[in-house]
Amino acid sequence: RGHIRDNYTTANSATLAKVTFLDGVHIEGIGFEPSVGGGTNAAVMWLRYVRNVLVNDCQFKGHAGSGLFLDGALGFDVERVFGQDGREDTSFGYTINAAGPSQGGSVHNCHSQSGHALFTTNGSSLGGVPRSINVSDCTAIYQGDSPFHTHNACEDIVFSDCQVTGSRTAADTSAYAPAFHLAGKNSKIIDPVVNGCYGRAIFID
Numbered sequence: 001r002g003h004i005r006d007n008y009t010t011a012n013s014a015t016l017a018k019v020t021f022l023d024g025v026h027i028e029g030i031g032f033e034p035s036v037g038g039g040t041n042a043a044v045m046w047l048r049y050v051r052n053v054l055v056n057d058c059q060f061k062g063h064a065g066s067g068l069f070l071d072g073a074l075g076f077d078v079e080r081v082f083g084q085d086g087r088e089d090t091s092f093g094y095t096i097n098a099a100g101p102s103q104g105g106s107v108h109n110c111h112s113q114s115g116h117a118l119f120t121t122n123g124s125s126l127g128g129v130p131r132s133i134n135v136s137d138c139t140a141i142y143q144g145d146s147p148f149h150t151h152n153a154c155e156d157i158v159f160s161d162c163q164v165t166g167s168r169t170a171a172d173t174s175a176y177a178p179a180f181h182l183a184g185k186n187s188k189i190i191d192p193v194v195n196g197c198y199g200r201a202i203f204i205d
Contacts, residue, residue: 021051021074031059032067042092043069051075053105061085063115066097072128073098076105086115093144094120101128107135118147121154121184131155135162143167146181146203154184163193178203 009015025047032044042065047053053076060067064087070076078096086093093116096107100123112118118140123129131154139162140147147164150157164179178200180189194201 072100083112136160160190
């Protein structure tokens with residue numbers, strides 16, 4: 001575990017490069033009402049290889065990709081981020097997406113209404129695994145897919161005191177659109193609240 005501290009070159013000239021992180025990123029009080037194409041590469045705010053990050057009091061409306069995309073973020077605090085009307089036709093209207101080797105972060109007091117999901121993870125054996133992220137005191141209303149969701153691979157994702165109201169999909173009882181969907185190792189759901197939703201409240205696979 002951990003990150004490469006030096007550059008390496010093998011006898012056959014293959015290289016393994018050290019990543020240089022931008023340290024001390026602070027973004028606060030920004031609102032977006034974008035018109036962007038779909039897909040995970042259409043993030044409104046993409047923070048890549050950053051350390052000691054604070055994102056506070058930001059809003060995303062009508063986003064087709066992720067609102068906030070944390071790609072290899074270390075030690076991040078995300079607070080009071082609001083997502084609204086994240087586009088469902090593209091299937092990537094996430095409010096917050098923690099991807100790659102992001103770790104040691106917290107997402108607190110965030111809100112999403114009428115989007116794809118409030119929080120999700122995206123990791124892989126090649127691109128890195130998100131781990132040790134706490135999501136707490138967040139609320140999701142009328143989401144079109146699982147509001148609190150993890151994709152495999154990820155580890156140690158904790159949802160605490162989060163609330164979901166009125167979420168549903170076109171196939172209302174789909175196993176793939178519960179309020180909480182965990183697909184990573186050592187992940188937890190603590191004191192959830194689910195009100196008026198269609199389909200499963202919790203799904204673990």
